[in-house]
Amino acid sequence: MNHDEGQAESADVLERLGAFSERDEWTAKGWCRIERSLDLIGTRSAMLVVRELFYGGTKFDELARRTGLSEAVVAGRLKQLYADGIVDRRPYQEAGKRTRDEYVLTERGRGLFPIIVALVQWGELLGDDHRTGVELVHRDCEAPLSAHIMCANGHEVPLDQAAVRLKDEAYVTAMRTRPHGSR
Amino acid sequence: MNHDEGQAESADVLERLGAFSERDEWTAKGWCRIERSLDLIGTRSAMLVVRELFYGGTKFDELARRTGLSEAVVAGRLKQLYADGIVDRRPYQEAGKRTRDEYVLTERGRGLFPIIVALVQWGELLGDDHRTGVELVHRDCEAPLSAHIMCANGHEVPLDQAAVRLKDEAYVTAMRTRPHGSR
DNA sequence: CTTCTGGCTATGGTCTCCACTAGTCAGAGT
DNA sequence: ACTCTGACTAGTGGAGACCATAGCCAGAAG
Structure with missing residues (x-):
């Protein structure tokens, strides 16, 4: 049941915090x-x-x-x-x-900007021909853009420092005992 | 043909630099x-x-x-x-x-991390139920993650300061005159 | 009024995605 | 050797994505 030893595995994936570590309980559809x-x-x-x-x-x-x-x-x-x-x-x-x-x-549509940048950035890595293609840049300094992952406290967060957890653990745990799944 | 006046339009989209402003010439498939x-x-x-x-x-x-x-x-x-x-x-x-x-x-797979974060971040905005769901956080300070767009010089770049251009304009312009030409 | 053009819409067909229900197959346990 | 379990694989069928062609309709031009 307890996956705590998973914490020690190579930090190539997100660390799982709290009840999320019992991942198989949270298969429910709309939650991610x-x-x-x-x-x-x-x-x-x-x-x-x-x-x-x-x-x-x-x-x-x-x-x-x-x-x-x-x-x-x-x-x-x-x-x-x-x-x-x-x-x-x-x-x-x-x-x-x-x-x-x-x-x-x-406004909602413009919120897709980070997704666009991230897709361009990743597609660039796959590339063979680095001469063709379009490029997103900062208008002022013309330096290319990339998506950086940061936490709300302003730290840059590489993958091995990131973690995943349930938003409201108490609420979710309560639902888990109930027979009904809303949505 | 010339879309230069487009530069003055509301900065809700990417500014188009150089030859990219003649967007219809660059329909070619694999370039984005x-x-x-x-x-x-x-x-x-x-x-x-x-x-x-x-x-x-x-x-x-x-x-x-x-x-x-x-x-x-x-x-x-x-x-x-x-x-x-x-x-x-x-x-x-x-x-x-x-x-x-x-x-x-x-390594290539882990490079998808920004895309994952950006998708989670955008999906959050659509939400109705803010109590359920998973959340990506910084392992150390537990603050939630988001994707920030930055240029290579370290500036944070909001959408209205971003621009798009062709990577190697000379190379691309040369191809354009070749018989390979489309439309 | 008639024609023509641009901005869609409708129809039909192919292809891919995906679920569902088997079935196969390696190898550990007995 | 025989069974059993887990990791796939194969077949069927439906839904949606996509293309191509053709049609519709508003309004400007003549």
Whole structure:
């Protein structure tokens, strides 16, 4: 039952604190935020559309062309992203054109920035051709960006100093004895 | 054609530097590292398996049970993650058991840590129930983790100070004039 | 009014993801 | 040798992701 000896294993993974160490009790679906995130942006097409929105695309045809996705997929994805509060539609009109919608990231959508940076950063490591490709940089000093993991107290936290635990252990332990699983 | 006036638009997206501002020229597939990353870990099941590896799961049945995925999917995913150099297999034997493989993250796999943190962080914002769920913290001070975007010179970079550009503009511009040209 | 264009939408087909239910197979225990 | 358990593997089927083609519809141009 007790996995305490696991604490001594190589620090290549997250240390497990408290009741989380009995990991098999917490299989319940919605509890890891990762799954929730993946439900909204877990598909390739969703990420590509979001990428183009970050890169400044706003119009339907721009997004379709630049992602390389079919129009039907882009339309469906934009609909879903709108429903999920990640993009907003904003009607506008160019001279001599009918009114149409442009798409912009909401606050929630802009919150995806660290994910974008982390994906770019990791993809860079896989690379073969380091000459091609795009690069995210600081506008002022033009130095490339990377995602740093820090704690709320401002410490830089490498993987071997990170840990995982249940947020509200008492609440969760209480549920565990109950027959019902909410959600 | 020229999108220079886009520079003055609200800084809710990445500023586009240099030739990248002519975005439609750079539709070419493999250039954004995001797509490369998504090719390897772009599926829900891959991310869930990686999550459990970070959470300390190593054995096949642990990974299957804790991700909630079917055994067939976990087996397939582990095979793919192994082929892609994200996990390593390491034979071992418990007393009274046959030899089997355990799965551990490689260096490349551990490089996914920022992505994991960013996904958890973003999923947290979507939340309704802030009492349940897991939390990543600094082992020493127990403060929660978040991904901070910084440039190589150590500046913290919010979205409105970030920019995107082509890595090697001369190289890329040369390719553009070649017959290989698309669209 | 008619035509034309741009911004979607609808249909159909393929492919991948995934769950579910077996089945295989190595080797420890007896 | 025989059984049993755990680690996979194979087959089936459904749902969703994606592409390609074609269609629809608002409004500007003529």
